[in-house]
Amino acid sequence: xxxxxxxxxxxxxxxxxxxxxxxxxxxxxxxxxxxxxxxxxxxxxxxxxxxxxxxxxxxxxxxxxxxxxxxxxxxxxxxxxxxxxxxxxxxxxxxxxxxxxxxxxxxxxxxxxxxxxxxxxxxxxxxxxxxxxxxxxxxxxxxxxxxxxxxxx
Amino acid sequence: xxxxxxxxxxxxxxxxxxxxxxxxxxxxxxxxxxxxxxxxxxxxxxxxxxxxxxxxxxxxxxxxxxxxxxxxxxxxxxxxxxxxxxxxxxxxxxxxxxxxxxxxxxxxxxxxxxxxxxxxxxxxxxxxxxxxxxxxxxxxxxxxxxxxxxxxxxxxxxxxxxxxxxxxxxxxxxxxxxxxxxxxxxxxxxxxxxxxxxxxxxxxxxxxxxxxxxxxxxxxxxxxxxxxxxxxxxxxxxxxxxxxxxxxxxxxxxxxxxxxxxxxxxxxxxxxxxxxxxxxxxxxxxxxxxxxxxxxxxxxxxxxxxxxxxxxxxxxxxxxxxxxxxxxxxxxxxxxxxxxxxxxxxxxxxxxxxxxxxxxxxxxxxxxxxxxxxxxxxxxxxxxxxxxxxxxxxxxxxxxxxxxxx
Numbered sequence: 397x398x399x400x401x402x403x404x405x406x407x408x409x410x411x412x413x414x415x416x417x418x419x420x421x422x423x424x425x426x427x428x429x430x431x432x433x434x435x436x437x438x439x440x441x442x443x444x445x446x447x448x449x450x451x452x453x454x455x456x457x458x459x460x461x462x463x464x465x466x467x468x469x470x471x472x473x474x475x476x477x478x479x480x481x482x483x484x485x486x487x488x489x490x491x492x493x494x495x496x497x498x499x500x501x502x503x504x505x506x507x508x509x510x511x512x513x514x515x516x517x518x519x520x521x522x523x524x525x526x527x528x529x530x531x532x533x534x535x536x537x538x539x540x541x542x543x544x545x546x547x548x549x
Numbered sequence: 550x551x552x553x554x555x556x557x558x559x560x561x562x563x564x565x566x567x568x569x570x571x572x573x574x575x576x577x578x579x580x581x582x583x584x585x586x587x588x589x590x591x592x593x594x595x596x597x598x599x600x601x602x603x604x605x606x607x608x609x610x611x612x613x614x615x616x617x618x619x620x621x622x623x624x625x626x627x628x629x630x631x632x633x634x635x636x637x638x639x640x641x642x643x644x645x646x647x648x649x650x651x652x653x654x655x656x657x658x659x660x661x662x663x664x665x666x667x668x669x670x671x672x673x674x675x676x677x678x679x680x681x682x683x684x685x686x687x688x689x690x691x692x693x694x695x696x697x698x699x700x701x702x703x704x705x706x707x708x709x710x711x712x713x714x715x716x717x718x719x720x721x722x723x724x725x726x727x728x729x730x731x732x733x734x735x736x737x738x739x740x741x742x743x744x745x746x747x748x749x750x751x752x753x754x755x756x757x758x759x760x761x762x763x764x765x766x767x768x769x770x771x772x773x774x775x776x777x778x779x780x781x782x783x784x785x786x787x788x789x790x791x792x793x794x795x796x797x798x799x800x801x802x803x804x805x806x807x808x809x810x811x812x813x814x815x816x817x818x819x820x821x822x823x824x825x826x827x828x829x830x831x832x833x834x835x836x837x838x839x840x841x842x843x844x845x846x847x848x849x850x851x852x853x854x855x856x857x858x859x860x861x862x863x864x865x866x867x868x869x870x871x872x873x874x875x876x877x878x879x880x881x882x883x884x885x886x887x888x889x890x891x892x893x894x895x896x897x898x899x900x901x902x903x904x905x906x907x908x909x910x911x912x913x914x915x916x917x918x919x920x921x922x923x924x925x926x927x928x929x930x931x932x933x934x935x936x937x938x939x940x941x942x943x944x945x946x947x948x949x950x951x952x953x954x955x
Contacts (some may be wrong), residue, residue, distance in 0.1 A: 434895060438640060439736040445886055446736020446871050448895045452887070455818030460890075463897050467764040470904040505911075539640075540866060541740040544903045545895040 399484045403493050406520070406527045411477035414547055419465045422548060423457035427521060427528040432457060434534045434549055437514065448536075448545060460548065470546045474502040477549075479516070491520040491527070497534065499549060501542075511545065512536040555955055560947040561928045561939070562920040565913040568745035573953070574862040580952055581841045582608025582859065585708040587694055587701040587715075589843035589856050590614050592872060594698065594732040595641065596622060600658060603641045606858045607702050608842075612691060613637055613647075614700055617658045622695050624702045625660045625688035636688075640737075647688070660688035697727035699854075715839065716783045722790045722837055725828060726847050731875035735885060738869040738893035740903065745913075746857050746865035747949075748906035753836050753844050754789050754945055756780060756936035757925055762905055765897045768814050771795065771822065777831070778936035785951070786930060786944030787840035792832045793936065821887060824849040838941075840948070850881065851888045863910060867903075869893050 397405075406425075413421045426432065434449040451457045482495040494517060501511035514536035520527045534549040553570065556562035567573055582588065588607040591614050595603050602615035604627060611627035613636065627635050629649035636647050636656075646663065647656040654665045662683045670676030692703045694711035701711055712720055742749070752758070756778065760767055778793040816822065824833070827850065837845040844855040852873060858866040869892065873885050891898045923946070926938025930947060933940050949955075 436737065436739070438739075442736075444734065444736035445882070446738070446889060447886065448738055448893055450887060450890055452820070453818045455816070456821060458817045459821060460897070463765050467768055468897065469762060469764065469901045471908065539739060541738075541894040543740065543742060543894075543907065544900040546900055546904075 399486055399491065400482060402527060403482050403484045403491075403495075403520075407479040407482060407495060407516075411479055415475050415477055417465075419461040419547060420458075422461050423454050425529055426454060426457055426532070427523055427530060428454045430454060430457070430529060431531045431533075432529075432548065433532070434536065434545065437535050437537050438539070440535045448541075449548065464547050468546060470544060471503055473504075473546070475511070475547060476500040476502075484520075489521060490530070491522075493518040493520055497549065503543075509542060511542065512538045512549070514538075514549075553955075555950065556920045559928070560930075560943045560950065561924045562922060563942075563946055564918070564920045566917040567949075567955075568747065568910060568913045569862050569917050571862060573955075574859070576953060578608050578859065580954075583610070583704045584952070585703070585705040586841050587703050587708060587711050588841065589699065589839065589854060590624065590693075590702045591622075591700040592698055592732055592734065592854065592870060593622065593695060593700055594734050594872065594875075595870075596700075598643070600643045600645055601641070602637065602644060602647075604637050604639065605702075606842075606856070607691065607704055608859060610704070611635060612702060613688075614693070614702070615644075615658050622693055622700055623659060624691040624693045624700075626691065628689065629654055630656075630662060630686045630688060631665070656688050660690055662687045697724065697729050698732045699723070699727055715788060718781065719783050719788045719790065719837075719839070722781070722835060723839070723845070725835070726837075726845060726852060733873045733875045733877065733882075735871040735873055735882070735889075737871070739866065740869075740894040741860070741864060741866050742903050742907055743864055744903075744906040744910040745862055746859040748909060749844065749855070749857060749865070749867060749902070750838050751942055751945065752902050752906055753791065753838050754941035756791055756938060756941065758905075759936075762901050763898050765891075765901075769816060769822065776936075778934075780933040780936065780938065780941050782930075782932060782941060782944050785840070786941075786946075786948035787952075789838050789941045789944070791834075791836045791936070791941065793834045794831045795833045821890060822849075823884065824888070825881065825884060827881070838945075846892070848892065849888055850884045851892055852885065853889075853892060863914075 432451040433447040435447050439446050451460055478498040480496050484491050484493040498513045499511040500508050502508045517533040519531040521530050553566050590605045591603050596616040599616050599618045602613050605612050613627045614624045616622050629636055631654045634649050634651045655663045657663055668677050694701045776793050782789045835847045842857040846853050853869050853871045856868040871889055923939035923942040926940050930944045
């Protein structure tokens with residue numbers, strides 16, 4: 397299997413975990429030490445350090461997943477990731493991956509909307525369980541988020 | 550709108566038409582945002598050098614703030630004096646002059662019209678009339694007030710100076726955060742919410758919801774209704790500060806030992822809530838609402854302004870600007886960035902607010918004649934030393950009715 401095919405399989409699983417509502421499995425796709433960030437293109441381009449979501453350990457990923465699934469109060473919704481233009485480069489023990497993402501969101505009484513679109517700038521490693529994320533940076537394009545981002549991108 | 554009558558119960562009831570009626574909204578724009586008020590526009594640290602500009606808003610109006618060659622921050626409508634084209638479309642930048650791309654009318658940083666191509670015609674034909682007065686066709690200036698790092702603007706000549714507009718009591722709260730230290734910009738979050746703009750101010754003034762809606766707070770023992778708390782307001786009722794303290798255990802030992810009193814849950818990684826005292830006094834959280842468009846938050850170590858931009862009765866934009874102090878060490882900056890997880894469009898706490906006010910707006914849409922009830926804690930307007938009260942909402946609507954003539 398080529399690296400691109402491996403990455404495609406990984407991102408397919410990644411999107412199925414989130415879109416399928418199995419957020420408690422989301423941290424399993426990372427390996428410690430890990431960093432997960434959602435950053436606006438504006439902050440990213442200007443070199444500003446603020447994240448919209450920041451998890452600096454498996455523990456923080458689990459806390460976020462738990463909060464999103466059990467604690468936060470938000471309207472019911474369907475999410476659908478589309479992850480495309482996947483490219484990867486293996487450099488020793490690390491794989492740098494780039495991809496485009498779009499998240500479609502469907503809310504009650506509303507047409508399906510694009511919640512946001514952007515780029516994944518990721519670092520993965522090989523483990524016995526398969527590819528796992530060491531760092532995931534989601535840079536979203538939107539100047540204004542329509543509503544809220546209630547789950548990880 | 551003329552058929553709209555405020556409920557007989559008075560300021561403790563809020564008729565839903567104030568959130569849905571187009572004519573009410575137009576009156577708000579005219580009397581509030583374009584009236585004698587100071588709207589928050591920017592932080593001075595966003596304009597570090599002469600020529601730095603930022604695109605911002607007063608009500609629905611797009612506004613530019615720019616630092617001049619003399620170091621003074623000035624404000625203009627973001628509109629070319631020629632044909633009304635928006636001068637700037639990016640969020641910020643640096644220029645020597647503003648030049649409209651359409652016909653290249655050019656302005657200096659003070660907003661003066663410097664010139665345009667073909668002014669004297671081409672090969673003896675055309676050109677602007679000889680009597681065309683450049684001094685009458687600069688950018689439209691707006692009044693600016695800057696205080697200790699915050700920049701405000703007003704479209705009205707009647708607006709009192711910022712200090713008396715906020716009043717001594719609220720100014721003391723403002724100065725607690727803007728204490729004269731240089732600020733450091735950490736970043737922006739921006740969202741559009743399908744709700745009336747007043748609802749986000751109400752959300753901050755509504756003390757009761759924090760321990761009820763925000764299950765995250767409660768689960769991890771961050772906030773309980775019995776935490777020592779105060780509500781402080783100005784005479785108009787429009788500005789307010791909500792002050793609360795966390796438990797002493799948290800203050801003394803950080804949050805590593807916090808448990809939910811119900812569920813005994815702990816964070817897998819308690820660094821999220823590893824707060825540090827940095828302001829004098831016992832307050833750990835002060836949420837300020839400064840009429841009409843600013844929420845200033847000091848939520849433990851996250852400092853942010855939230856600027857409200859109304860977009861019709863059913864929508865508004867919320868622009869979050871997170872900041873710290875230039876003197877912060879790396880650890881404090883990390884703490885601010887980590888705690889920012891609670892705030893913004895994906896905030897562990899704030900997402901609940903954005904979602905619930907959207908849900909409230911959905912409720913109002915089909916019930917303009919019904920009214921909300923703000924009677925927790927009675928029907929008075931006095932400062933409170935507890936949070937089991939809607940007093941800041943009553944005071945807000947008393948002030949709102951005065952301004953709006955309702």
